[in-house]
Amino acid sequence: MYIAVMGYGTVGSGVVEVFLKNHESIVKRSSQSELELKYILDLRDFPDDPNKDIFIKDFNIILNDDDVKIVVETMGGLHPAFEFVSALLKAGKSVVSSNKELVAAKGYELLTLAEENNVNFLFEASVGGGIPIIRPITQCLAANEIDEIAGILNGTTNFILTMMIEKNMSFEDALKLAQENGYAEKDPTADIEGYDACRKICILASLCFGKHVYPDSVHTEGISKITLSDVEYVNRLGGVIKLIGRAKRVPGRKIAAIVSPCVVMAHSQLANVSDVFNAILVRGDAIGDVVFYGRGAGKLPTASAVVADVIDCAKHAKRKKLFGWGESEPNYVIDYKQLETSLYVRAEAGDRDAAIGQVESVFPNAKIILPDSSVKNEFAFVTDVETEAALNEKLGGIENISVQSVIRVTDY
């Protein structure tokens, strides 16, 4: 059996590296007598690469080669990845993708195509890098009704927040360091504004709750407005600020889904996840909370997830993998302001004592956090739990405070 790899960037070259390095045991585990790499598709030239003899530039060579049964798509981006993957599935080839943009936008469509053509479309590497998450959700937790899924899904922002929390670096300095370390791209928008995390929570929510969740239906906030002042207040509260993507079953066969910075209390399994690591919490009705932790990105971890999917495709060439990922539905994701939460609020006030009195009359269970004694005109507080819409209305009614920042507080 032959495979091909499309896209020889970080992940694609990692796939080739892992595949060749552990080739003997990979062939054994795939229950095939042979499993060989036949082509690498990339428009660039790699004259010094040890695999230079198998590079090609014409996609049709792969498409028309009947010996190639499994194709790895590590090109990234929506086009032409979508057209290529569609054509391959229609040609009866299984496809393994690490491309979260593709899966988040076209997952239902591609899974349907795979089913119609009796092949597999697998994408374990699209969420959480090498962390096993898609197979555990769809197989190991199959006896559960999943109620909620939440996670630290983006390593770049987690690195930046970790530097802010542990090294007292400003957001700008931490971002610069992330870029110097190769953790953030030159244009970091997709990471820091939460778009990357949004794609991943869409994939997870689609798998957990059974209907395609599109990124544009998920309210998304990034971390660029987080200040060291908030980091410090939240530290006094006994928590840390993390960028969390989450999705939750709500009454009426709908879900809530949101990506935003959140206050996570120190005892949480998500609080201790530092640097570029990711962690995903799944809450099931039988299992309770389960957490999966590991490297959410990087060449070899991500490649390891891709190759595991290749092994799966090879081993079960004739068996379709069904994910129960159905078509989307209008208004399936509710307005995030209808989700119940409590909020951390930082505010300035000329007369702080009076303002705190007002806060306590509006939120009887509010927890007040004072800064160090040198700061006189500022404080923070954590509200009761209500819908965000109701909380906003109450907040708007508190006179003589100037709200500086508002961050949701998670309950896990």
Add this chain to the structure above:
Amino acid sequence: MYIAVMGYGTVGSGVVEVFLKNHESIVKRSSQSELELKYILDLRDFPDDPNKDIFIKDFNIILNDDDVKIVVETMGGLHPAFEFVSALLKAGKSVVSSNKELVAAKGYELLTLAEENNVNFLFEASVGGGIPIIRPITQCLAANEIDEIAGILNGTTNFILTMMIEKNMSFEDALKLAQENGYAEKDPTADIEGYDACRKICILASLCFGKHVYPDSVHTEGISKITLSDVEYVNRLGGVIKLIGRAKRVPGRKIAAIVSPCVVMAHSQLANVSDVFNAILVRGDAIGDVVFYGRGAGKLPTASAVVADVIDCAKHAKRKKLFGWGESEPNYVIDYKQLETSLYVRAEAGDRDAAIGQVESVFPNAKIILPDSSVKNEFAFVTDVETEAALNEKLGGIENISVQSVIRVTDY
């Protein structure tokens, strides 16, 4: 398709509960038109149970019923579970077991029987309760060579240690509380002496490294000798004491495997695992460290893992699941004293300053930990990294100290 459950204790009754509660989605996920519970085997009477009509006491009814294709074994213990499971596999029925004693002792034998008879023997629930671990190791991490696996595998001892660490309770009081809460049995030996954790690390090591590892080949120490004094010194060091089962690939195609209390430093993902929770760390050559966290025991979490295996058996009735779990080999597990480690040592000394000088001359990189100032004749230290045999010899050469306790220090 019909299933039967053998053993209606905590886990068995949980399996029935989860199976009936989420029945509709379980049938759907199993890709069967129907999946029904036909028998519950238990020698006891359950006259008030809602399922009382399907209780039986004769194993042969299940064995001889051709409609029953999948049997759940939640009886526990080695006999007659082994004889029953063997007979069922030979009769062409798939078996799902939560019985770690059975899997640790007879895993290779039963997997071979299953393969010969073209059925499945699955046991996700035997390690880590509901935490998905066996499928992730064998499938998701299939592209990796696993170098090491380590975990907090026993909830009872982790609860006891948590109470000692967080509430300053003595071992005896914490054990009593565990018994009152139903976390520890009346005879707690299997838990507190590490035998339960030993069975689990044997199962994990057999899966990760490919040869059956028997419990009697694994050096096992429990937590009954841990004192509050050690808890306090380790806290000063910046760590916690956890009961860790671990197995590691070593040169010569052999492995090291051991169960013992270990000092785990605070930054570790295993340090923050409290109460009855379990966590398992897997270190692979491509993925790096991955950690799986959740409830390692309990009725519904464990049942959820059993039912997931049932779904898998039903879905893939004709496909054998191969685990690559081979026969054992003499001297496959090396003497634990040949494994490199560093040690935490607590010692009494009449002349403490002189003793510390001696320690520092024997272990140039030793980290010394002093107790609070009221204690004059005691201290603790952490040694360099060497084989335990070499460390013991050096320790024996330090005159005028009386070693009170020795605990291994992990590097994760």
